Amino acid sequence: MGFSSKLIHSGMFEDQFGSATVPIYQTSTFKFNNADHGAACFSGASDGYIYTRLKNPTIDSLEKLIADLENGYRAIAVSSGMGAVNTIYMGLLSQGDHMVSTDAVYGPSRIVMEKQYSKFGIESTYVDTTDPANIIKAIRPNTKMLYIETPANPTMAIADLEQVVKIAREHGLITVSDNTFCSPFLQRPIDYGFDVVFHSVTKFLNGHADIVGGVIITKNKELDDLLRPMMINLGCNMDPHQAYMVIRGLKTLSLRIERAQQNAMKIAGFLENHPKVSWVRYPGLKSHPQYELACRQMAGPGAMISFELKGGIEAGKTLMDNVQLCLLAVSLGGVETLIQHPASMTHSKVDQKSRELAGITNGLVRFSVGIEDVEDIIDDLSQALDKV
Numbered sequence: 145m146g147f148s149s150k151l152i153h154s155g156m157f158e159d160q161f162g163s164a165t166v167p168i169y170q171t172s173t174f175k176f177n178n179a180d181h182g183a184a185c186f187s188g189a190s191d192g193y194i195y196t197r198l199k200n201p202t203i204d205s206l207e208k209l210i211a212d213l214e215n216g217y218r219a220i221a222v223s224s225g226m227g228a229v230n231t232i233y234m235g236l237l238s239q240g241d242h243m244v245s246t247d248a249v250y251g252p253s254r255i256v257m258e259k260q261y262s263k264f265g266i267e268s269t270y271v272d273t274t275d276p277a278n279i280i281k282a283i284r285p286n287t288k289m290l291y292i293e294t295p296a297n298p299t300m301a302i303a304d305l306e307q308v309v310k311i312a313r314e315h316g317l318i319t320v321s322d323n324t325f326c327s328p329f330l331q332r333p334i335d336y337g338f339d340v341v342f343h344s345v346t347k348f349l350n351g352h353a354d355i356v357g358g359v360i361i362t363k364n365k366e367l368d369d370l371l372r373p374m375m376i377n378l379g380c381n382m383d384p385h386q387a388y389m390v391i392r393g394l395k396t397l398s399l400r401i402e403r404a405q406q407n408a409m410k411i412a413g414f415l416e417n418h419p420k421v422s423w424v425r426y427p428g429l430k431s432h433p434q435y436e437l438a439c440r441q442m443a444g445p446g447a448m449i450s451f452e453l454k455g456g457i458e459a460g461k462t463l464m465d466n467v468q469l470c471l472l473a474v475s476l477g478g479v480e481t482l483i484q485h486p487a488s489m490t491h492s493k494v495d496q497k498s499r500e501l502a503g504i505t506n507g508l509v510r511f512s513v514g515i516e517d518v519e520d521i522i523d524d525l526s527q528a529l530d531k532v
Contacts, residue, residue, distance in 0.1 A: 147213070147329060148398045155209030155391070157201070166205045168388045172196050198376055202384040206391050207359070210349070213328040213394075214341055216361035218368045220375050221387055225324065225344025227380035228358035229253050232291075232340060235374035236318055239265040241288040246273045246303065248296035248503055250322065251491035270498065273303040274434055279311055287315065293322040294331075295438075298450050298486045298510040299503040300425040302434035305441055309337035324348070324477070329401050330443045334363050340371070347477030348447075350393040351400050355386050400479060400515055404447035407521060408513040414522050415451050420459070420532050422507070424451040448476060449511040456507040459532045460485055463509065466531045469516065469524040476512035481521055484510050 145153065159167055174193040176182035184190035193199060207219040222228050233256075237243060243257065247270040257268045271278040273292055290312050294303040305321070312319045320340045321333035327348040333341045343349055345357040359382075360375075362368045375381060405428070412426035424431070427438035428445030438445060453459035463483075464472050470481045474489055487506045491499055499505075513521070 150209070150212055151394050151397055154212040155205040155207070157205060166202055166388065166391055168384050169196075169201045170384050171200075196384065197379060197381045200384050200387070202391075203382055203387045206382070206387040209391065209394065210328075210343075210345075210359050211361055213332075214323075214334055214361040215328075215332055216334050216341065217364050218362060218372075220360040220362075220368070220372050221345075221382035221390075222358040222360065222375055223380045223382055223386070224356050225250075225342075225346060225358040226252055226256070227375075227378070228342040228344070228360050230256065231360060231371055231375045231378060231380065232320055232342060233257065233261055233266075234378065235371040236320075236340075237261070237266050237288055240286055242267040242269070242284050242286045243289045243291055244269050244271065244279055244282045244287060245291040246293045246296050246301070247271055247498070247501060248299040248301055249291070249293045250297045250324075251486070251494050253291075253293075253322070254498075255493045272301065272503075273308070274301050276304065276307040276311060279308065283311075283315055283317075287317060289318045289320060291320045291322075292333075293325075295325045295427060295446070295448065297322075297325065298448075298491070298508060300427065300432070300448065300450050301503065302427065302432075302438050302441075304437055305331075305333055305336040305338065313337075325448050326442060326446055327397060327401065327477075329398050330446055331441065334361065336441070339363050339367055345390050346475060348401065349397065349477075350390045351397065351478055352389075352393050353475060353478040353480065355389045357382055357386050357390055401444070401447060403515040404513050405444050407515065407518040408447045408449055409445065410518050411511070411513055411521060411525070412449050414525070415449070418529060420453055420455070420529055422452045422454045424449065426450075447513040449513065451509055451511065452505060452507040453509070453529075453532060455532055457485075457487070460507050460509050462532045463525075463528045466528040467524050468527070469520055470511075476510075478512070479515045481514035481516060482512040486510050 185192040211219040269282045319338045324344045342360045409428045416424045426449045470483045
């Protein structure tokens, strides 16, 4: 099936009533037919359900759907994007291991590694992963994982997935990609050879700013066998109602992204030509440093824009305080347009020197384009910019 057909039909199962949508199995536990059935379920001899922390029919349906969309072996649905991050860290890294990651990676993903996992002897280095030479230079004898976010949050820097996999194979490293900004509609890292892909499904996959969730997709059974027990033991499973909401949201993923990136292309052009804007980073603009790479490995430029005003942080504050249609809020990937200031919000816990080295300037504004009428979004930006 094509991608949009998969969104509607993958992962579906037919219950005894012929429900056209996946039912919500809102239960903590499941009754066994008899003692032997219970023993068989616990031993693995039966594929029956035991307890929702272990698995649940609604969650299973979502996992099969997302694995199909990412062309992976299997997916693991978790309670949040950070639940996915921590499951990956704890499942794949051990004391004494080292990780190389994108310097502009999502703030909490970096903070939890530097502040918490470092206490248990896990090391990390953050570099500009748009240049493969930086990755190679950062690799140590104890390096275990390459953890890439592309496009990076919030700089929109793009790493070459093919080159990352090549480097990882030469050094025997596990590759992990945060694919939240793109979704599988625009980019599928497993197709390039990545071992693990994950998303904050709170963002584009669900798309309606009404649940929090995460998902991990593995390329083979061996990795699933490492990560699934870790998720179960951490207790960060997704709730059945969460899973139902994501399944519902996913049905319109291609329509939402197509509309949002059409809007984003026009908005990026408007911002690039505005006299009060210093620079714009959007993969659909030829001025983007990795424009050609984006055209090659992404099916579209997406709906995320970062830009800076000539007046720096004070100008950015004025802009954000005066938008009316756009919402001043963190998160991204919903049907509504959001605007936020990473240096004081999503990346505020990253020290200033590291932020600056990663290109997260004090004046950078992150813009998540929604599906409203594009003229209304531009009018709103225009009136707010007039006050700068």
